[in-house]
Amino acid sequence: MTGPLGVAIVGCGNISHQYLGNLASFPGVRVVACADLDRARAEEVAARYGVPTAAAPEEAISHPDVELVINLTVPSAHAEVALAAVLAGRHVYNEKPFTVDRESGAELVEAAASAGVLLGSAPDTFLGAGLQTAARLVAEGAIGTPLTALTLFQSPGPESWHPSPEFFFQPGAGPLFDMGPYYLTALVTLFGPAERVAAVGRRARDERVIGSGPRAGTRFPAVVPTHTTALLEFAAGQAATMIFSFDSPLRRAGFIEITGTEATMRVPDPNTFGGEVRLRRTGDEEWVPAPTTGTEAGRGLGVLDMAQAIREGRAHRATGELGLHVLDTMIAVAESAERAEFVKIASTCPVPAPLPEGWDPAEIRFG
Structure with a gap:
């Protein structure tokens, strides 16, 4: 056709x-x-x-x-x-x-x-200019051999601004399942599929309070972990530390750093299509922006x-296959936090x- x-x-x-x-x-x-x-x-x-x-x-x-x-x-x-x-x-x-x-x-x-x-x-x-530029730089060897990643998503929680936030705190949600797809997809496109994970989960409090809208002041239960820290090992050997939290007074979102043998790369927010890629090579005192090319449509x-x-x-x-692998990885993170043990990730993806x-x-x- x-x-x-x-x-x-x-x-x-x-x-x-x-x-x-x-x-x-x-x-x-x-x-x-x-x-x-x-x-x-x-x-x-x-x-x-x-x-x-x-x-x-x-x-x-x-x-x-x-x-x-x-x-x-x-x-x-x-x-x-x-x-x-x-x-x-x-x-x-x-x-x-x-x-x-x-x-x-x-x-x-x-x-x-x-x-x-x-x-x-x-x-x-990951098809936007920011993450496409990051992927090209990794493939070209701009940071040497990629070794590790650190990602951070931290906030006080969506109940402060969302008028009906209950679903964020129910099974299948929480910061892991709400924001995890963006950060995990970015890492899988840079490192390849994940292989195993260890994680801990915490819940700061069992109740949350709606902070805005006509139901402001209403209390509701939080039944899933509202803070998850995960250590991922990838099939190609890299490791990543990932934090997903609705319990932090300090807001930090869109934080991804990739460390290689020759340089560290700061990657744009994976929940956006653009953003600046920056490099800091051994001996550099400042971050150096890299030319970003691609679409931000x-x-x-x-x-x-x-x-x-x-x-x-x-x-x-x-x-x-990529979507399923990311889902499988998030479920493995949740299982690891519940069992207090490493969990193997059975799926893979191109x-x-x-x-x-x-x-x-x-x-x-x-x-």
Whole structure:
């Protein structure tokens, strides 16, 4: 087939606006349907972005012009919606997390392979200029042999600003599962797959208090660890120390440092598509910025790369295997913290190839 790839958005919550705003600027894709269990919401979002069809999820999946389904439903529905799309012969791109458990994730990967369709997963921030530049520098030997990484995400917790923060403190969430996909995806694209992990988890208090909105002052239970420290060992030999916390008065987000035999590299926030890469070589007294090249077009880059892969018959980069490996690693971190022992990570994934120099979403057209 030629021409823009037809896509459907399934799940018209807040994140859909980021996707729809960006996808409208990519000539390689065309959003032909918006779907949601709340049809009125689907109609509202479709009208806002000029999408011709508003539908129920099953109607969007079966729409004759839809080749790829962008699954933006709540995490607990990711596997069900994605599997329905795969069985209908549609390619699928899931928001993070890939699914909520290893079993459904593995079933989905196997089903896509059997159906001959591509499966993708957020986050796709590693396709942005910041992390692409970092990956090229590592591959070129700018820091020597990569040895270790340190990542930090620390905050007092989302209840201070979010009007309905309870879900952040329930199973499948917490700082590990909420922010872990960004940091782990960045490290896997730089180091390759993880192999084993040791971790500890803590919960500063059993109750939290909503700090803003009409329910300010309301208490609610926190049932998952709100601070996790993990030590990861990668298959290629590197090690990483990672902290995810909702218990810190000191806010530190987007902190990633990669240490090699010749230099240390400070990597941009993995929850963004741009940012500055800085190097500090042995003997340097200051950080030295590295020229950053690539696109900062935002969420949807993984979808566009998938569209190009579909049209060209090649592999894409934000794969389901990568999403499943990151999910498997997060679950292993949680298991290690609970068991107080190292946990092996059974899954693996291919390391995404770098984007071509000059890859520009505004220039990608098919036919």
